[in-house]
Amino acid sequence: MNNLLPIGILSNYQIYHDIGKPLCKTYDENGNYHFYDHAKISAEKYLKDTKDKLISLLILNDMNIHTFKASEIEKMIKEIPELTISLLITGLAEIHANADMFGGLDSIGFKIKYKQINQRGKQILKLLNGGL
Numbered sequence: 142m143n144n145l146l147p148i149g150i151l152s153n154y155q156i157y158h159d160i161g162k163p164l165c166k167t168y169d170e171n172g173n174y175h176f177y178d179h180a181k182i183s184a185e186k187y188l189k190d191t192k193d194k195l196i197s198l199l200i201l202n203d204m205n206i207h208t209f210k211a212s213e214i215e216k217m218i219k220e221i222p223e224l225t226i227s228l229l230i231t232g233l234a235e236i237h238a239n240a241d242m243f244g245g246l247d248s249i250g251f252k253i254k255y256k257q258i259n260q261r262g263k264q265i266l267k268l269l270n271g272g273l
Contacts, residue, residue, distance in 0.1 A: 144225070144227075145227055145230065146195075146199075146227045150195060150199075150227075151231070153193075154196045154200060154203075154227070154231065155231055155234070157200065158231075159176075159179065159183055160183045160186050160187055160190075161180075161181075161182035161184070161185065161187075162179050162182075162183065164182050165178055165182045180202070180203045180204045184197045184198070184200040184201035185197075187200055198224065199227065199228065202217070202221065203228065203231070206228050207236075211260070211261075215264075215268060218265065218268050226265070229265055236251065236255060
């Protein structure tokens with residue numbers, strides 16, 4: 142809990158973390174849509190609109206918990222240790238909030254995403270508790 146950012150900061154980050162998605166929505170040849178670089182574009186949009194560097198940094202790093210390999214997590218903790226737990230908690234909340242998109246809590250899609258978050262969470266806790 143000592144490494145978790147205050148609720149006001151987390152709330153703003155969680156509400157606005159996808160603010161740039163409408164700016165980067167594209168369609169592929171099959172008509173499927175994608176949001177390439179949405180974390181970067183969202184962080185830039187939020188910073189431009191609010192000048193809030195901390196929340197912009199959280200938004201910029203929002204996808205790390207979902208996409209980083211184990212080796213990249215250690216680098217993230219060294220660079221932004223005070224943000225890592227907040228990113229982890231938000232990532233866990235995101236996969237639960239979007240569970241229906243993955244086919245529900247019992248779906249293979251959700252279980253894969255949960256397993257990734259769970260593994261990264263264990264790694265983060267170990268590293269923050271003296272494993273660096």
